[in-house]
Amino acid sequence: MTETIFDKIISKEISSDIIYEDDQYLAFSDINPQAPVHILIIPKKRIPTINDVDKSDAKTIGEMVLIAKKIAKNKQIDKDGYRLVFNCNDHGGQSVFHIHLHLLGGRQLNWPPG
Numbered sequence: 001m002t003e004t005i006f007d008k009i010i011s012k013e014i015s016s017d018i019i020y021e022d023d024q025y026l027a028f029s030d031i032n033p034q035a036p037v038h039i040l041i042i043p044k045k046r047i048p049t050i051n052d053v054d055k056s057d058a059k060t061i062g063e064m065v066l067i068a069k070k071i072a073k074n075k076q077i078d079k080d081g082y083r084l085v086f087n088c089n090d091h092g093g094q095s096v097f098h099i100h101l102h103l104l105g106g107r108q109l110n111w112p113p114g
């Protein structure tokens with residue numbers, strides 16, 4: 001499996017605006033925000049795409065959602081609402097092959113997305 005820029009963010013080789021960290025997960029601000037709140041939640045364990053997730057990863061995915069929910073509350077966007085997105089491969093617009101959950105909020109988001 002090829003390293004991605006997120007491995008360097010996890011190791012702190014590249015600095016990021018860290019919002020949450022524990023031994024298994026990291027959340028940091030997206031460098032190219034698409035909304036007033038745009039945070040990426042990642043597992044420290046590298047899984048390239050959602051296609052690579054299996055039953056043994058169910059807890060990881062669930063915990064990523066719980067971290068996103070907690071951050072949304074801390075950022076006070078929970079009442080107005082927000083969006084959680086996993087992009088997968090080319091058509092999904094995935095550019096970093098280490099799964100990440102986008103937390104987007106702080107403005108009205110359009111649907112359907114472009």
Ligand code: AMP
Nearest residue numbers: 005016029030031032087093094095096
């Ligand atoms: P995706 O297109 O779903 O793979 O999302 C990858 C996200 O990573 C994009 O929204 C990028 O802006 C973001 N990104 C890339 N490099 C960095 C970085 N060094 N720090 C924070 N976010 C990054």
